[in-house]
Amino acid sequence: MALLATISSATEHLPTNTSTLLLTLLLVSLLSLTIYRTYLHPLSHIPGPLICRLTPLWTLYHSYIGDECTQIHALHATYGPILRIAPNELSISDGAALNPIYAASGGFLKAPCYTNFDIEGHSTIFSTLDPTHRALRSKAVVPLFSTASLRAGSAKIEECIAQIMQRFWAEAAASREAFRATGCAKPVNVLNLGRSLAVDAVSAFLFGRSFGGVGEEKLSAAAYVDTLVAVGRFFFLPNWVFLAIEGVREKWFPGEGEGESAGKVDGFVEPLVRESAGDDETYQGRLLKAGISPHEVEVQCKDLLFAGTDSTGTNFSTLCWHLAKQPEIYQKLRAEIAAADTQDPPPNPQTLPYLSAVIREGLRVSMANPTRLPRIVPPGGLTFHAPSNNRTYHLPGGTQVGIQIYSLHYNPSVFPNPFAFKPERWLQATPEMQRDWVPFGLGPRQCIARNLATMELFLGVRALAREGVLEGARAVGERIEMMEWFNSKIKGEKIELVWQ
Numbered sequence: 001m002a003l004l005a006t007i008s009s010a011t012e013h014l015p016t017n018t019s020t021l022l023l024t025l026l027l028v029s030l031l032s033l034t035i036y037r038t039y040l041h042p043l044s045h046i047p048g049p050l051i052c053r054l055t056p057l058w059t060l061y062h063s064y065i066g067d068e069c070t071q072i073h074a075l076h077a078t079y080g081p082i083l084r085i086a087p088n089e090l091s092i093s094d095g096a097a098l099n100p101i102y103a104a105s106g107g108f109l110k111a112p113c114y115t116n117f118d119i120e121g122h123s124t125i126f127s128t129l130d131p132t133h134r135a136l137r138s139k140a141v142v143p144l145f146s147t148a149s150l151r152a153g154s155a156k157i158e159e160c161i162a163q164i165m166q167r168f169w170a171e172a173a174a175s176r177e178a179f180r181a182t183g184c185a186k187p188v189n190v191l192n193l194g195r196s197l198a199v200d201a202v203s204a205f206l207f208g209r210s211f212g213g214v215g216e217e218k219l220s221a222a223a224y225v226d227t228l229v230a231v232g233r234f235f236f237l238p239n240w241v242f243l244a245i246e247g248v249r250e251k252w253f254p255g256e257g258e259g260e261s262a263g264k265v266d267g268f269v270e271p272l273v274r275e276s277a278g279d280d281e282t283y284q285g286r287l288l289k290a291g292i293s294p295h296e297v298e299v300q301c302k303d304l305l306f307a308g309t310d311s312t313g314t315n316f317s318t319l320c321w322h323l324a325k326q327p328e329i330y331q332k333l334r335a336e337i338a339a340a341d342t343q344d345p346p347p348n349p350q351t352l353p354y355l356s357a358v359i360r361e362g363l364r365v366s367m368a369n370p371t372r373l374p375r376i377v378p379p380g381g382l383t384f385h386a387p388s389n390n391r392t393y394h395l396p397g398g399t400q401v402g403i404q405i406y407s408l409h410y411n412p413s414v415f416p417n418p419f420a421f422k423p424e425r426w427l428q429a430t431p432e433m434q435r436d437w438v439p440f441g442l443g444p445r446q447c448i449a450r451n452l453a454t455m456e457l458f459l460g461v462r463a464l465a466r467e468g469v470l471e472g473a474r475a476v477g478e479r480i481e482m483m484e485w486f487n488s489k490i491k492g493e494k495i496e497l498v499w500q
Contacts, residue, residue, distance in 0.1 A: 048084030066483030372402030
């Protein structure tokens with residue numbers, strides 16, 4: 001009986017002792033981790049808030065709610081050009097780091113989080129981490145983006161622009177009519193118009209068939225584009241966490257019109273791929289000829305439609321808003337275009353100095369991709385001297401680094417009064433301005449369609465000035481607000497003008 005009592009007594013106290021031991025071990029582990037990440041970690045010499053030294057949760061939270069760029073930009077003002085934003089991740093705001101990270105010797109490899117932009121199990125030209133995988137696909141389609149190819153196919157883009165100008169005139173007339181009838185002008189969502197132009201231009205030029213967005217009152221591909229834009233709020237999550245969250249979202253919280261819009265895009269892309277075997281003239285045909293499977297080719301086409309529609313649509317509509325906001329800039333632009341049109345033949349619009357300045361300034365402030373572009377420091381590490389504070393840093397291999405386009409484009413030491421739309425600044429651009437202007441990224445992994453997007457903007461803005469369609473237009477709101485995800489989301493999906 002005495003033995004049973006002893007065993008019973010020992011068993012009774014075992015859970016409490018075990019719980020205490022586990023709790024003690026947990027506290028010791030957390031304390032050890034805190035000491036290591038704060039004082040002993042290879043990045044402990046890089047300044048940053050304590051919470052960022054200990055956990056990535058601060059960065060992930062601000063990425064999700066859409067103010068990440070603003071918050072990190074403010075931290076740079078406090079801590080300097082190299083900032084620790086997570087236990088093993090740095091943000092750099094000095095443009096001198098662009099070349100070693102993104103361009104020199106091919107640039108550093110993309111961070112694993114880019115796989116979160118894979119589509120239907122396939123890595124895209126944008127999302128793949130493997131340079132060899134990308135090279136096979138990009139080599140097949142790069143000729144379509146050459147200067148010669150763009151000039152040869154510019155009529156297709158001009159046709160789309162002529163159609164969108166007709167939409168602008170019709171929408172402007174309706175806005176004015178509402179003002180005359182009620183005293184309140186009807187707002188026109190130029191973001192919808194800009195996206196419609198962009199999807200038609202990219203599809204007509206690269207796929208050989210226009211999507212037909214300009215003819216739709218509201219772009220049917222918009223919900224599909226918005227769904228992929230929203231992926232950016234989870235961009236920096238580990239892939240397994242991202243897939244779990246995205247799976248729950250798709251099943252239980254689909255976006256409004258998401259399925260119908262995706263079906264519309266699928267219904268456009270599938271016949272293109274099916275009918276393009278052996279075709280050397282189209283994006284899909286060249287990928288098929290390179291041996292890419294039909295299903296992956298469909299994915300690559302959908303990714304291109306998304307990127308082209310979102311980025312160029314945002315850039316074009318933002319330019320419309322700023323030209324309406326500052327009519328003196330619009331009038332100066334109109335005068336330059338009118339003078340150029342008197343020449344025989346008219347010059348290439350990309351050679352016109354003020355139009356070029358307007359486009360560059362528009363791309364600087366619109367920032368379709370405002371956040372950092374993460375890369376992994378190679379095993380040998382990186383020694384970087386930051387001119388902005390005259391200090392040298394050694395970054396160990398395996399560190400994740402990135403430079404925010406937001407911090408470069410809004411750097412007051414490079415772009416005085418950075419939040420103002422001032423095309424004149426580009427008429428006497430400094431070397432630092434040229435270096436830090438990176439709307440399409442930099443190096444071999446920069447946007448593959450940058451030349452096409454640039455041509456669309458030059459031809460589109462020239463048409464706005466040439467036709468005078470923005471005469472009497474007024475920008476709605478004091479500024480364009482966006483969610484600072486990997487692909488910026490315009491709040492409310494609206495950039496509005498009114499005509500009176």
